[in-house]
Amino acid sequence: MVTINDVAKKAGVSKSSVSRVLNGNFEHMSEEMKNKILRAVKDLNYTPNSVAQSLKKKSTKTIGIILSDISNPFWSGVLKGVQSECMRNGYGLMVSSSFEDPSVEEENILTLRNKQVDGLIVNTTGRNTDLFNELVKEKYPFVFFDRFSNDLQTDTVIVNNILGAKKTIQYLIDQGHDRIAILLYPTENKSPRIDRLEGYKQALLENNFPIDESLIKICDETNGSGIEATKEVLKLSQRATAIFSTNTLLNLEVLMGAKKLGFKVPEDVSVFGYDDYPWVPLLDPPLNTVAQPAYEMGKKATALLIKKMKSGKVQKSKIIQLEPELMIRSSCMAPKKVD
Structure with missing residues (x-):
């Protein structure tokens, strides 16, 4: 097995010089010496022992x-x-x-x-x-x-999930919506979900709208729960005219739920989702979303x-x-x- 001693001997330099090159430390070293060591490493097909290096450096x-x-x-x-x-x-x-x-x-x-x-x-x-x-x-x-x-x-x-939710609800309010539903997965110990709900509530209160609990739907994290929640807010006597979905998977289920009831998006109900991907503009219709960096x-x-x-x-x-x-x-x- 080729060792660092072999590389140093072939290059005509010290072990410490070889070690410095292997660790990417080229300070106070001439270009000629660096290249000489790198050639020796290549010629000898030397591979550092990563386990030994780890033990030495912790x-x-x-x-x-x-x-x-x-x-x-x-x-x-x-x-x-x-x-x-x-x-x-x-x-x-x-x-x-x-x-x-x-x-x-x-x-x-x-x-x-x-x-x-x-x-x-x-x-x-x-x-x-x-x-x-x-x-x-x-x-x-x-x-x-x-x-x-x-x-x-x-x-x-x-x-800043509070800001993302507030900007979304304010956008929908500015369009004329006053019956805006929100769909979330369970919020316990999940700060992004807690903050999105908080931003939703803050935007409503800042516009003097009441918090209507019938428009807040906490969905099970199972397939189809978003579809049923969407149906519920669209079947209310004073139904939602807009839905804010706070999760990628819920976005698709909201669209499916509206479709199952024969509602067209956005003609019958507006939908604003969370998270943005290259395929989102390809949906029918292209979906408004909150894009996270x-x-x-x-x-x-x-x-x-x-x-x-x-x-x-x-x-x-x-x-x-x-x-x-x-x-x-x-x-x-x-x-x-x-x-």
Whole structure:
């Protein structure tokens, strides 16, 4: 097996010089020496022993990420941002999913730590506060993203979901809607859902509209629940003229529910969804959505974690809040007069 000694001997340099090149440290080194070492590495087909390097440096140059539900297409954009920042900084990535189960989340954390990842990026279930407090006490580096915890102060990257919801409802009110329904999945321990509902309520109250509980539908996280909830708000004696869907999968079920009742979008009911993808403009009609900066969220969370890992110091927790953007297309219009 070729060793670093062999490379140093062939290049006619010291082991420390070879080590510096292998670690990307070219300061105070001539271009000639660097190229001589790189040629020796190539000629000898030398591959550094990553396990030995990890033990020596106490670092595997690997980051772990735990998603709440990897089946949600929203995460593809986030993972692109995470992967981009990892590659830029020379880190590998290990991905897992908790599927919204706190026991699985705990198992993922233990598994990734056993794999000796240098730090974690977590879209938390919100139900393992004691475990994360232990990580804080150990000074183990981790960052929350997409969701935050009121019970735990740690570095977090989130989207301003209150603002996204408020801007959506204000847009619909400006179009003339005063019967606006909202569909959500259960909000317990899920800060984005809590904030979207809060933004909905704030916008109504700021426009002197009452909060009508019959227009707020908390859907089970099962296929078809959004379809039934859509039917319910459209069958009310004073039915909804607009529906705000707060989740990618609910967006499609709202459109399906309206179609099953024979309602046309936007002629009979306006629909405003959450999350934006390349296929959204291809829907019939092209759907208005709140676009989240998924790629940017992934990049910023990764950059924040890497900075935290390199610092090695306990610093005041930082919350980075990104702004959503309304994508206006063809699924909303002024309401017809409802008898």
